[in-house]
Amino acid sequence: MSWGFFKRSGRKQRHFVKEFLESSKRQIPAMRKIDQLSFVVLDTETTGLDPANDHVLSCGAVKIESQTIRVSSAKEWYLKSSKKGRETVIVHELLGTNPTIELENFGQDFLQYLGQSILVGHHLGFDLAMLQKALAPFGFSTFPNPRIDTMSLAIRLDYGLLVDRSRINLRDYSLDALCERFKIKTDDRHTAGGDAFLTAKLFLKLLKIAEKKGIENWGLLQK
Secondary structure (H helix, E strand, C coil): CCCCCCCCCCCCCCHHHHHHHHHCCCCCCCCCEHHHCEEEEEEEEECCCCCCCCCEEEEEEEEEECCEEEEEEEEEEEECCCCCCHHHHHHHCCCCCCCCECHHHHHHHHHHHHCCCEEEECCHHHHHHHHHHHHHHHCCCCCCCCEEEHHHHHHHHHHCCCCCHHHCCHHHHCHHHHHHHCCCCCCCCCCHHHHHHHHHHHHHHHHHHHHHCCCCEHHHHCC
């Protein structure tokens, strides 16, 4: 899938965007051990699956450090929007009772939360495309952070780096299917915060498998 329609907005960058982009330029040494890496696992709930026309309703995130989920770090933001409607409530089970945050305040809080962390998500490209669009009015154009998609990692661990995805049943690599395979309870499914936490649990399971396969540092993990 291509996200080519996300062009540089041309709008003046807010100070919080500049600060984030400057602080995120640091390269991670390839030899750094996985248990020395910091991750932010994130998920979004949106009005639909078309990044060109849909928008973010909520965003959830949690940090992983020393291969441990930092539960106290968990965040969930509900973005203010004039576009919410009955259909959105039905699809996402968001009843409109959660406290909301102005988009610019969300941008400041969210980017500060990410910092220099490695970004992790299931179908991460979609989430980042939606968030990039949401933050474009503030001069934001890209996430420079390194990233890992848990779906791609799971496929790689099963089939290797040179796998032909056309020969794989990708439904076996949905978040639900992988949680079932690894016996991860899906009690809080289909909320941004809940899905971020489930993805974090899945990611730790995948890291254990990666370690057994000799993937012990960032250079090997990011391939």
